[in-house]
Amino acid sequence: MVGDAAGNTGILIHVEDTMQVSKVGILGSGAVAQALGKGFLRHGAGVMLGTRDAAKLADWKKGAGERAAVGSFADAAAFGEVLVLAVKGTVAGKVLEAAGASNLTGKTILDATNPIADAPPVNGVLQYFTGPNESLMEKLQKQVPPARFVKCFSSVGSASMVNPDFGGVKPTMFICGNDPGAKKRAGEILAAFGWDIEDVGMAEGARAIEPLAMLWCVPGFLQNRWTHAFHVLKR
Numbered sequence: 001m002v003g004d005a006a007g008n009t010g011i012l013i014h015v016e017d018t019m020q021v022s023k024v025g026i027l028g029s030g031a032v033a034q035a036l037g038k039g040f041l042r043h044g045a046g047v048m049l050g051t052r053d054a055a056k057l058a059d060w061k062k063g064a065g066e067r068a069a070v071g072s073f074a075d076a077a078a079f080g081e082v083l084v085l086a087v088k089g090t091v092a093g094k095v096l097e098a099a100g101a102s103n104l105t106g107k108t109i110l111d112a113t114n115p116i117a118d119a120p121p122v123n124g125v126l127q128y129f130t131g132p133n134e135s136l137m138e139k140l141q142k143q144v145p146p147a148r149f150v151k152c153f154s155s156v157g158s159a160s161m162v163n164p165d166f167g168g169v170k171p172t173m174f175i176c177g178n179d180p181g182a183k184k185r186a187g188e189i190l191a192a193f194g195w196d197i198e199d200v201g202m203a204e205g206a207r208a209i210e211p212l213a214m215l216w217c218v219p220g221f222l223q224n225r226w227t228h229a230f231h232v233l234k235r
C-alpha cells in the first residue's frame, strides 16, 4: 500500500517514476505473477496475466481494477511491451512455446523463474534440475534467441518484490542478460520498485543468481522466516 502527502492510502500512481512502461504481459498466475501484476498497476501500467485457466484469476482481476486483464499465455505475451516470466521452472520452456515466438521477439522478458526440481528440499535446501555450469535462463534464451531475457526477482519472496520496506535500506537485486537495452529497461523498473541493482553480466550470470533462491529459502524452510532480502555492502 502506498500513501500520499495527506496520509491517504490506496492505489496511487507514482508520478515521479522513471518507469516508462505502459503495457506489461505477465506469463503466470501464481504468487509472483499476482504480486508483480499489482505492483505494475500501482506504478501506472496496464497489466495482463497469462494462464491456462482465466477463471482462477477472477478475484485477482476484480480487486486489481480496470487496467488489469487476464488471458492466455499467448494473449499476455502479445499484450505486453515488457513481459514477465513467472511460471514453474519445469514448464517455463513449454509456456514460452505456448506464448508464441512471434509474441516474444524483441521483447524484454523479466525472468523470475527458478529451476526447482519436482523433489522436496533436503534439510531446507531446494533441489534444482540444473547443474552448476548451466542455468534455466540460458536454456530459455537459447530456446527463443530474439527475446531479450533479464534475470531478476528470482531470489526474493513475492511479498517483498515491489517497494519493500527494509527501514530505509534498499535491498539488492542481482540481474544479468545479454542485451544492454533490456537490462537498462529492467533497471528502470527495478529502481521504481525500490531496488539497488547489481549487474552480474551476461546470461551466464544466471548460474550465480538462480542458486541465490536456494540460499534465500533456507531460513524459510528451517525457521519459517520469509521476509528477508539480500543487500550488498560496498565501499
Ligand SMILES: NC(=O)c1ccc[n+]([C@@H]2O[C@H](COP(=O)([O-])OP(=O)(O)OC[C@H]3O[C@@H](n4cnc5c(N)ncnc54)[C@H](OP(=O)(O)O)[C@@H]3O)[C@@H](O)[C@H]2O)c1
Residues within 6 Å of the ligand: 027, 028, 029, 030, 031, 032, 033, 050, 051, 052, 053, 085, 086, 087, 088, 089, 091, 094, 095, 112, 113, 114, 115, 116, 153, 154, 155, 156, 157, 158, 159
Ligand atoms: N513464490 C515466490 O515467492 C517466488 C519468489 C521468487 C521466484 N519465484 C519463482 O517464480 C516462478 C513462479 O512462482 P509462483 O510461486 O508464483 O508460482 P508457481 O506455482 O511456481 O507457478 C505457477 C504457474 O506455473 C504454471 N504452470 C504450472 N504447471 C504448468 C503446466 N504443466 N503447464 C503450463 N503452465 C504450468 C501455472 O499456469 P496456470 O496459470 O495455467 O495454472 C502458473 O501460472 C517460479 O519459477 C518460482 O521458482 C517464486
